[in-house]
Amino acid sequence: MTLVLASQLPALIVLLVLGAVAKVLTVRSGGEVGSLARLGPAALVPARVEVPMLIVCAIGELVIATGLLVTTAPIFRWMAVAFFAMCTYVLLEVRRRRPDVGCGCFGEVSGAPVGLRSVARTTVLTGMAVLSLWAEEPGWLAFAQPSWFVAAGIVVLLVLSPELEEMADRLRYRAPCEQRRGPAVEVTLARLRSSGPWRLHQEQLTAAEPYDSWRELCWRFFAFERRDGADVVFAVYLSGRRPAVRVAVVNAEDSGAMPVYTPVSA
Amino acid sequence: MGYPSVERRRVLAAAALGREVGAPGSEQADPLRAVMGDIRDISPHLVIIETPEGDEERLVIAPWATAWHGGELVPGDLPVGSTVIMRTLRDGRVVERLWAGITRLTGTILSVEGRKDVTVQLDCGPHRGRRTIVVPYRATGRILVRHARFEPGFLFDAIGIRKDGVSLALLPATSQPAYPARAVPAPPPAYAGLQSRISGTATWSDVFDEEDRGAAYPMVERSDVGCSDAEVSCVGLPYLAIGSMLQVRNACTHRSANVPIVACGCVAGRFCDRCVECDTSPRGRIVELSPFSYVELGGDLVKGCFNAQIGLG
Numbered sequence: 001m002t003l004v005l006a007s008q009l010p011a012l013i014v015l016l017v018l019g020a021v022a023k024v025l026t027v028r029s030g031g032e033v034g035s036l037a038r039l040g041p042a043a044l045v046p047a048r049v050e051v052p053m054l055i056v057c058a059i060g061e062l063v064i065a066t067g068l069l070v071t072t073a074p075i076f077r078w079m080a081v082a083f084f085a086m087c088t089y090v091l092l093e094v095r096r097r098r099p100d101v102g103c104g105c106f107g108e109v110s111g112a113p114v115g116l117r118s119v120a121r122t123t124v125l126t127g128m129a130v131l132s133l134w135a136e137e138p139g140w141l142a143f144a145q146p147s148w149f150v151a152a153g154i155v156v157l158l159v160l161s162p163e164l165e166e167m168a169d170r171l172r173y174r175a176p177c178e179q180r181r182g183p184a185v186e187v188t189l190a191r192l193r194s195s196g197p198w199r200l201h202q203e204q205l206t207a208a209e210p211y212d213s214w215r216e217l218c219w220r221f222f223a224f225e226r227r228d229g230a231d232v233v234f235a236v237y238l239s240g241r242r243p244a245v246r247v248a249v250v251n252a253e254d255s256g257a258m259p260v261y262t263p264v265s266a
Numbered sequence: 267m268g269y270p271s272v273e274r275r276r277v278l279a280a281a282a283l284g285r286e287v288g289a290p291g292s293e294q295a296d297p298l299r300a301v302m303g304d305i306r307d308i309s310p311h312l313v314i315i316e317t318p319e320g321d322e323e324r325l326v327i328a329p330w331a332t333a334w335h336g337g338e339l340v341p342g343d344l345p346v347g348s349t350v351i352m353r354t355l356r357d358g359r360v361v362e363r364l365w366a367g368i369t370r371l372t373g374t375i376l377s378v379e380g381r382k383d384v385t386v387q388l389d390c391g392p393h394r395g396r397r398t399i400v401v402p403y404r405a406t407g408r409i410l411v412r413h414a415r416f417e418p419g420f421l422f423d424a425i426g427i428r429k430d431g432v433s434l435a436l437l438p439a440t441s442q443p444a445y446p447a448r449a450v451p452a453p454p455p456a457y458a459g460l461q462s463r464i465s466g467t468a469t470w471s472d473v474f475d476e477e478d479r480g481a482a483y484p485m486v487e488r489s490d491v492g493c494s495d496a497e498v499s500c501v502g503l504p505y506l507a508i509g510s511m512l513q514v515r516n517a518c519t520h521r522s523a524n525v526p527i528v529a530c531g532c533v534a535g536r537f538c539d540r541c542v543e544c545d546t547s548p549r550g551r552i553v554e555l556s557p558f559s560y561v562e563l564g565g566d567l568v569k570g571c572f573n574a575q576i577g578l579g
Contacts (some may be wrong), residue, residue, distance in 0.1 A: 009272070012413050044298070167379075175502070178505060179453075184489070185489055212274075213451070214275055214487075214507035215490060216505070216506055216507045217505060217506070219279075223274075223278055233277060233281060234282065236281055246283060247282065248282040249279045250277060250278055
């Protein structure tokens, strides 16, 4: 029987840790403060405390997860029950007051409006937390001795997770490279430096750093000056591990077809 | 802005990818030309202006010409000394539309003060600084009815005139988007490959240099332009750079022109609104043009926008 009682601890711990990590990642990557306003608990508080709210949530989850993992102290068990019960309430409240926002349970992936499945998931989690109140062993033991009950719990949670479909959709329908945020300039520059065209021209460049760099569609361009005054321009494709690199040498005076506007009344 | 080699970028990119270097300007048979200057003298049939270079020019006013200076006027009634932008035909000799002292006030509301004449402080974006504008009492009704959330943090867009150094907002340029400026909706998911042409609305802004032909585009890499507010748009736009050539087509007048990107459109990208100039456009400002480019594409500065299609020039 103790096996049954403790069996849900691994699921709870993993979910808590995942939730915390996802929230922190969302806060770190989310340059736009406004996008957080579409996420669960942050939607219910004023804009300036949105970020602290998500971080407090994440810290709380981590504390509870650690407590469940290493101790049998009832305080952490009760905290888990209280936490998931509160989540259920918050989700119901979000659903009632802001039907357009996502639950934010796993950060930005949980952007779909709160549905019955999300609510059912927190209810099941509350049930699991209540069940583990009477478990006699700490969480790590349940990890060490997995059972079918652990698997059953996880399957129930997976079925109730709308995020899975969201992630599958994101993989299936990726935005074209032209619209995706590209890798950092330094990463692309490193890829350029490991390419053949670079080795071919490297000797003749005056400086190792480009004097200009810009991105257009799926290409990033690096412009270098050559010893004889000409420009060497490299174009690096932004997608793929070993991207295509193109190169051209343009003479300084070759300004191409750049007509100037004639004055208004010629 | 300090991008010394922006013009060069186009040449270099074209050389690297083996494509044609796009030339700015229009290939229309009867091009419109925008002319700007300070009015020295004006009569019903002739206007004499001083251009920003200090030259004097005489232009014929067409019989059907109309003028705007806070309201529709007969061209002859425009005040001497005001700065005027004109849409001209026949190589800039015949004027058919005049806008005197027109200015556009676009940004995020920072503060709202006053009861009759409302003083509004606007944040016009990281490159354009702040602006203090006045909504005169007679215009408050018109402005407020299109700006439902007239409070700090929300967007503002109006067209007005400059008078004695003060910018007066007279006409709303849009129905204010219902979200705060920091919470722009995400673009719809992109399913298939990139579309070659993207539709939306094109607006104008008077913060470009005088007589500049160019565009501000929202989707430029933040690290390239050093602007943390870029890359925001509710339209699925491809990434381009300052210096890239855009082909802008006015869907209302069927005029098109190649316009270089000269600035980061970080304010324009926050507006997820429509233009109803000739038809209802899809949502989102895809490009913000300088007044000259806007006028030469056949846009009316008072209307504030036209339905546009953009492609890579």
